[in-house]
Amino acid sequence: MELKLVMNKDAVQGKVNELIESKAQRDELAGRVGVLEKVKGLLLLPNMEFATNRQIAEFYEVPVKTIQKIYTRHIAEIREDGYTTMTGKMLAENLATDMMSTAKVTREKGHILIEFDGMATQIPYSTIGLYPKRAILRIGMLLRDSEVAREVRTQLLNIEEKVSKEVKVAEINNELELQMELARALMNGDVQAVALVNAKIIEYKNRHIAKVEAKLNEVTEERDSLGEKVSAFIESDEVYTFGEVAEGIDGLSAQALREFLQVHGVLGHKSRGEVYRPIGKYKGLGWFSIQTRVAKWSGVMFTNTYITTKGRMEIAEFYKKVQAQEMSA
Known part of the structure; x- marks a missing residue:
């Protein structure tokens, strides 16, 4: 008996939407990074399993700002995948001193040019975001x-569907065998065999019910765990420079972000020797942290205003809200 499992267009679109909208589904597939190379050659930084915003934008053939917006909207998710940051200057120094690297590093005005394997990419001297393959694949599920x-x-759905079909066919065959076994027992008038097969069918169905309940519990636990992770992430002590936060907001510079916050009454103007401080109702929101640190190389103490994890997320939302209001005005 031949079994055909057909997926119609609406079902396909439904699965695509699920990828875009369901974090649980994305988490399940985020490890299948081999899909990236199947679709298109992915250029990573030399001797590193990371790519920059620019490289990811080139891979997906979209503007850099689009990648930055995806990052801003799904910051916790992408950081879980191993996203990190590094200054372009430090990255260039690491490549220049790496004896195993064949990359040519050229410091030019306003950017650093990295050439390797017949390819070239530009990075700024300032802080840049670095995405591992898992995060790059996740962005593909979100774009x-x-x-x-x-x-x-x-490609991801094809892989999932192939596995799913194999499981479905095996399950259908098992159920058909049980139904045929029951039919034979009924035709033979074998009461004992009928009772035995019925017991097998009940056990089979109970097993499926248990699977569904286990999956439901898994989703519930995942939801609770995710809620705890997000809360921990927002409440973490990690802080960021204005440049790091600005990078994920429409490709702004640190100065442009500071000016935006000053214009909209979030930050005050600083006097010489002072630091930027929140003003008005923004003083108590926990967006900023003023910290005194010791310079790594010189040992000199300095004080700066940094943006907290909570601030990073809420400032990005505040920026989007202001932009939307200005566009509709």
Whole structure:
């Protein structure tokens, strides 16, 4: 008996939407990084399993700002995948002193040029975000308007569907065998065999119910765990420079972000020798942290205003809200 499992267009679209909208589904597939190379050659930084915003934008054939927006909206998720930051200057120094690296590093005005394997990429001297393959794949699951991302999702769904079909066919065959066994017992008038097969069918169905309940418990636990992670992330002591936060907000510079916050009454103007401080109702929101540190190389103490994890997320939302209001005005 031949069994055909057909997935219609609506079902396919439903699965695509699930990838875009469901973190649980993305988490399940985020480890299948081999899909990236199947779809298109992915250029990573030399001797590193990381790519920059620019490299990811080139891979998915979208503007850099689009990648930055995805990062801002899903910051906790992408950081869980291993996202990190480093200054372009430090990255260039590491490559220049790496005896195993064949990359050519050229310091140019305003950026650093890295050439390797017949390819070239530019990075700024300031802090840059570095994404591992897992995060790059996750971005592909989140991007809506990218042909490359659509192909990535198709490949992921093909893999999932192949595994799913194999499981479904095996389950259907098991159920058919039990039904045929029951039919034979009924035709033979074997009451004992009928009772035995019925017991097998009940056990089979109970096993499926247990699987569904286990999956429901798993999803509930995942939801609770995710809530705890997000809370811990927001409440963490980690702080960021204005440049690090600005990078994820429409590609702003640190200065542009400071000016935006000053114009909209979040930060005050500083006098010489002072630091930027929140003003008005923004004093108590926990967006900023003023810290005194010791310079690594000179040993000189300095005081700066940093942005907290809570501030990073809420400032990005505040910026989007202001932009939307200005566009609709």
